[in-house]
Amino acid sequence: MAEQVRVVVDAMGGDNAPAEPVRAAVEAVTERQDIKVILTGKQEVIDKELAKYSGYPKNQIQVVNASQVIETAEPPVFAIRKKKDSSIVVGLNMVKKQEADAFVSSGSTGAVLVGGQVLVGRSKGVERPPLAPLIPTTKGVSLLIDCGANVDARPSHLVQFAKMGSIYMENVVGIKNPKVAIVNNGAEEEKGNALVKETFPLLKECKSINFIGSIEARDIPAGYADVVVCEAFVGNVILKLYEGVGSALVQKIKEGMMTSTRSKIGALLVKPALKETLKSFDATEYGGAPLLGLKGLVVKTHGSAKAIEIKHGIFQCVQFKQEKINEKIAERILEDQEVLKSGAE
Template sequence: MAKRIIVDAFGGDHAPDEILKGCRMAADELGVQIVLSGREEKIKEAASRVGVDIQGFEILDCPDVITMEDEPTDIMRAKKNSSMAVGLRALAEGKGDAFASAGNSGALVVGSTLIVKRIKGIKRVAFAPLMPKSEGFFMLADGGANNECRPEMLEQFGLMGSVYMQKVMGLQNPRVGLANVGTEEHKGGELQHEAYKLLSARRDLHFIGNIEARDVPYDAADVVVCDGFTGNIMLKMYEGVAMALMDKFKAVFKKNLKNKLAAAVVLNDMKALKKQLDYNEYGGAPILGCAKPVFKVHGSAKANTLKNAIALTVKYAESNIIDEIRAAAEHKEDE
């Protein structure tokens, strides 16, 4: 049976137009059932304007929208009838198999925690984006959901990231590394020292020790574990450097006629490189630790990016990783 994916029709910079286009692509190409949360009148108006057929889409009519300027906790109070809140409640009530939104990240984390709830035994949910590296991709956990963390939270981020990379992304025995200021075991502060001990003690993880940020792009690990403050800085710097490098390449190739001719020769290779460095290729990031699948789509997502995100959301919903994470967390508590 096709998976029912609930999508926040008004989340993101290009909502609802690009959201509707992406949902149509996902329904046609992936065979999923789409449930849209948002103001029905505006959804139908936008669909007519951009020429998107929403026949067969279910709509959860609701009046409000969470903006990027709203406080994360507004999802539980002032904006409890927003498209994000209504979509999350529908997921919690079993009206869909997963929920995806390109909206306010902080509100999505709060709503995921308080509406959908956490997996039993999991201390905090983690924002876990997939990032490009020299060969393939890696997961960053936590990428910004928890600015302050305890050692056992980092241990669980490593566990959840490892299971996701195996079950959803198809990596065998993913390497888990702890982001630190040096590779030696004694490096870092108390958080890193204690997290290192906990990660090292787990027999269900392929923990490879500390890794430095400069080695992350060079295939240092498949899952990079850190607190959300460090992770979000790493994430934004990573994205910024990639964009700056592509701008530099463009400037070089446009400098003179000789360089323009050279650009024509390597055009296809440059397009492939740009695609490899583009985080939009992965669509977004799972909110790991929720009792049901929640996926954060890139805020700047257009139609194709949303379709890619829904594809990963479907894989997330089809896997049994939530049960595996629950079993691992309960086993740890019993020790």
Template sequence: MADKVNIAVDAMGGDNAPAEVVKGCIEALEQAPGLKISLVGIEDKVRAELSKYTYDPDRIEVIHASEVIEMAEPPVMAVRTKKDSSLVRCMYLVKEGKCDALVTAGSTGAFLVGGQIIVGRIKGVERPPLAPFIPTLNGRCLLLDCGANVDARPSQLVQFAKIGSAYVRKACGIDNPRVGIVNIGAEEEKGNALVKETFPLLKATPEINFIGSVEARDIPYGAADVVVCEAFVGNVILKMYEGVGTALMKSMKEAFMSSTKSKIGALLAKPALKKTLKQYDTNRYGGAPLLGCNGLLVKTHGSSKSAPICNSILQCKLFADQNINNDIKEMFSISSDI
């Protein structure tokens, strides 16, 4: 890696682009000195947003891209035909080694397709998993796969466990991360066909610290550092996390507002509650990386404001600084037989 880490940012991706994306870039530059950003999008729109801020022009390069991939477009077609879209241009910047990583809040489908067909996989990696951190009572847990590969095979889940372990080791500084497989009971004989077939393979993988089955209920309590499952299940876990959390918060707010007494109570408890709820913000660790590609690709929520964009850029910086992709590559060069 170069002295300076260079991150490609899709200025046109997401519901709040380009305003919040540009704001997030400025925030990231302020927080991380050794960082450069290639801001890719419709140049005059991007520059109009940039003009609102004071920044070191040597640290932001604006790269013009005339097209935008919309959220609803069929992904494969979009990536193939919109060669001059901001997302595809970002992908090529990473592929050609001009940037170390990319961040987008745009179409997930196009992101997944572009990652695989433009940037490409690390040799030996069958299917790159989408791997967000989810908050737990005492930290965080890496959940993979969360949506990249439906109908996964056991060998792929084993790869997810290895890739996830390499990532968590450096990103969280946990030497021997505990790897669990999502299951509907704690016993080894429980589970569907995929889990039953994968379980013994994980047990026989020396590079990981496999602790067995993890029930969904125990994930928020921090039962494992790395949790593997097929994409359909991972997506359900992530979305339930979001749905239950926000629904519960909505009800609590209504309860707080229901009487004068409870309103005063809310005011008094607010600072303490705010601090706690921040722990459960799924955006605080950045977006969801697609791990196992030749470069780091991070997808943040389509509704991202500046904070998750900024966090995702900082996440890429950490990833590049610590050369995490090298660890993943090494893992697959040693045992490419799985």
């Protein structure tokens, strides 16, 4: 049997805590033997949830008590500093001390991002750890990198994002030689804001990635690129607009189907097939977003995540650990710095 990957799951994080994170833990260890889940949070609350289940391998789940909860509205930096016994801080510290390999949370995005950087710490050479969700396309999925809290990135950050994203898509998602593109306001090379114009030639020079040039936002959902590189403010707009346009359109379609008797009957007939299709275009199905470039893995699942998403997040951690993604990222980043250094000498 392969060595067990130890994944901390924040049992207090998200709109559906503790029920959904605990269910995810139970389902994950029931399905796979190579996982150990550590649930952090209020012991009695978690125990009560766990008592609802039976027949799962109990030795693969451990509960670590944490008496505090960080709320979504709390200022992240302050919360991480003050709530030392919160499920997030306790979990991240376990990763820091190498008592666990990864941390999954549906709690405060800000606290997870800040805590990941401050407590777990960046890999050597990584300037900024990007948050990189998988987004659905008509072809499959693409990695959108960065959607994190650090806006106004510099060109060197974007180049690192491109490299980390490339390694992730190749090794975790299994796409050979993934196509990397930078989000731009036109397809021509002379287009772009100051940041993109400065970054474009740097990406073009990168030998370790398969850079295909600019991508217009229109072409992102069609899956033209596997790794979609952008600054976090733009990434946030893309991620949230994906969701917004999707749900507005679905609402419109539902209304449209209810306009006549004829279409109402039709709606009943297409409903099951349609539901399946729309699910495949739902960003929440893909197991959360990894925070890349840290010494351990931190995965942020949606605040509204159900057990299935959290479970996928846990599985992602296993793949991540077994494929040694962090080591690969650290290696690639350091390699390039050596090249830069020797070039400067």
